[in-house]
Amino acid sequence: MEFAKIEKAGLLTTVQDLGRHSYQAFGVSACGAMDTLALRLANILAGNSEDEAVLEATVIGPRIRFLNEGVIAVTGGGFSIFLNEKPVSMWKSLLVKEGDVLSFGNSTYGCRAYIAFAGGIDVPLVMGSRSTFIRGSYGGFEGRPLKNGDIIKTGNSRLDSRRVAGRKLKSDDIPDYQTQRPIRVVLGPHNGKFTNEAIQTLVSSSYKVSNNSDRMGYRLEGPSLQHVSKADIISEFITPGVIQVPANGQPIVHMADAGTSGGYTVIGVVISVDLPCLAQKKPGDEIQFEIIDVEDAQQLFCRQEQLLSDLQLANLAIPSR
Numbered sequence: 001m002e003f004a005k006i007e008k009a010g011l012l013t014t015v016q017d018l019g020r021h022s023y024q025a026f027g028v029s030a031c032g033a034m035d036t037l038a039l040r041l042a043n044i045l046a047g048n049s050e051d052e053a054v055l056e057a058t059v060i061g062p063r064i065r066f067l068n069e070g071v072i073a074v075t076g077g078g079f080s081i082f083l084n085e086k087p088v089s090m091w092k093s094l095l096v097k098e099g100d101v102l103s104f105g106n107s108t109y110g111c112r113a114y115i116a117f118a119g120g121i122d123v124p125l126v127m128g129s130r131s132t133f134i135r136g137s138y139g140g141f142e143g144r145p146l147k148n149g150d151i152i153k154t155g156n157s158r159l160d161s162r163r164v165a166g167r168k169l170k171s172d173d174i175p176d177y178q179t180q181r182p183i184r185v186v187l188g189p190h191n192g193k194f195t196n197e198a199i200q201t202l203v204s205s206s207y208k209v210s211n212n213s214d215r216m217g218y219r220l221e222g223p224s225l226q227h228v229s230k231a232d233i234i235s236e237f238i239t240p241g242v243i244q245v246p247a248n249g250q251p252i253v254h255m256a257d258a259g260t261s262g263g264y265t266v267i268g269v270v271i272s273v274d275l276p277c278l279a280q281k282k283p284g285d286e287i288q289f290e291i292i293d294v295e296d297a298q299q300l301f302c303r304q305e306q307l308l309s310d311l312q313l314a315n316l317a318i319p320s321r
């Protein structure tokens with residue numbers, strides 16, 4: 001169904017889902033949403049399964065005119081959003097009608113918004129995913145960011161849209177992107193290749209997200225992290241969250257569009273529950289790191305997954321059409 005028309009595309013608006021994770025052994029980037037938690041919550045609010053494709057908007061959101069009635073949900077950073085020029089809430093299921101217009105104002109914090117449509121975005125699957133990989137020009141909407149005039153098609157909603165509309169997350173369940181807190185890291189696998197002072201520097205210093213950052217990786221600017229000898233290693237598997245440190249000592253955090261192998265030492269890995277918070281940082285923002293154990297990271301992950309599971313169970317209680 002032709003559901004929406006992009007009147008203004010915004011700065012960088014792409015179709016994303018949870019990514020393509022079955023092809024990394026062949027050198028294919030997983031891609032997917034930068035902030036997977038916001039994507040999953042947007043889908044749940046819209047009555048979708050968590051892995052449906054949504055729109056990911058960056059810094060400047062799009063202007064969208066709806067061609068049919070349906071339900072949408074907007075999550076992510078602290079954007080102001082408007083329906084027919086009237087303020088509406090994020091983190092809530094919204095009923096839209098033919099001719100309605102969604103638009104975005106500025107964000108007070110964060111830089112990415114996620115727009116889910118009931119039924120999901122209907123674009124072709126490429127290697128099991130609808131995510132856009134701009135560098136490879138495949139996936140999503142013709143392998144590119146959206147542009148003015150594009151028509152968004154959706155699938156069939158699995159739930160009664162009018163029963164879904166109006167639901168919202170409890171304030172305690174909304175991710176906190178505004179409070180400044182450390183990004184938690186599990187050390188390794190090459191922390192032994194760094195001096196003890198480098199480990200202390202990592203957790204005691206602030207790093208700024210550089211302008212030379214994108215969906216592939218965040219280059220950080222701050223105190224140098226010193227190696228015991230060399231920065232280079234034989235290339236190994238990498239994944240989003242990996243913190244590589246090249247010879248200049250400036251960390252690089254790999255993000256959603258990360259490659260699948262790299263030849264720099266890895267001092268640590270950002271835990272999965274903190275990647276969404278990191279993904280909402282923009283150039284100029286400062287971050288600090290904190291080291292935690294694997295067991296603590298696993299407990300935090302289980303707690304997050306339990307919340308999402310509970311929210312999906314609430315969806316099952318809504319009658320379908």
